[in-house]
Amino acid sequence: GQNIDQPTEMTATEGAIVQINCTYQTSGFNGLFWYQQHAGEAPTFLSYNVLDGLEEKGRFSSFLSRSKGYSYLLLKELQMKDSASYLCAVTDSNYQLIWGAGTKLIIKP
């Protein structure tokens, strides 16, 4: 079957750095997305990786290793507004998006 694994919940301190990991087993691979979802709101796009390596976008970076079926989202200089769920999603060989359940990130002052 197809599977996306992420930690259920993480806690970090304002101003710090946090890394949210995602591992996947899917039938084929056509890219990996990270979305941010605040409580009660819709997901919003953060990043897309299809080649191995690190993609940096401001305070957020996303890394991919296709051989390991692994990605992480790195958030720097954490702000209280970063408290949200972070969802990892993989496009499989049929171009269907397979979603993880998300990692709830709690930021403490």
Added chain:
Amino acid sequence: DAMVIQNPRYQVTQFGKPVTLSCSQTLNHNVMYWYQQKSSQAPKLLFHYYDKDFNNEADTPDNFQSRRPNTSFCFLDIRSPGLGDAAMYLCATSRDQGSGTDTQYFGPGTRLTVL
């Protein structure tokens, strides 16, 4: 601004009473999706349309139907809502579906409560 709009944001219905959720988009995207998301769970794809080509996920209950009368609008009909159908319903669009690069853009969602 180009966007995905969902109405209403909050919908309360009674057990067994049909309800329709609506979605519209000004992005002129070819693909529209309906997801169901329950608390702390991944979004679950119910249907998607590539233009007018309807695609029903294999495990979507018959109680759920969808219509896309034109490019801009898409509707989700729940014929006889049960308590288990209480969830957030998310509409999303993407420009195309032939490539994994096509980002999905989500509306704000409709939170459905079934009494």
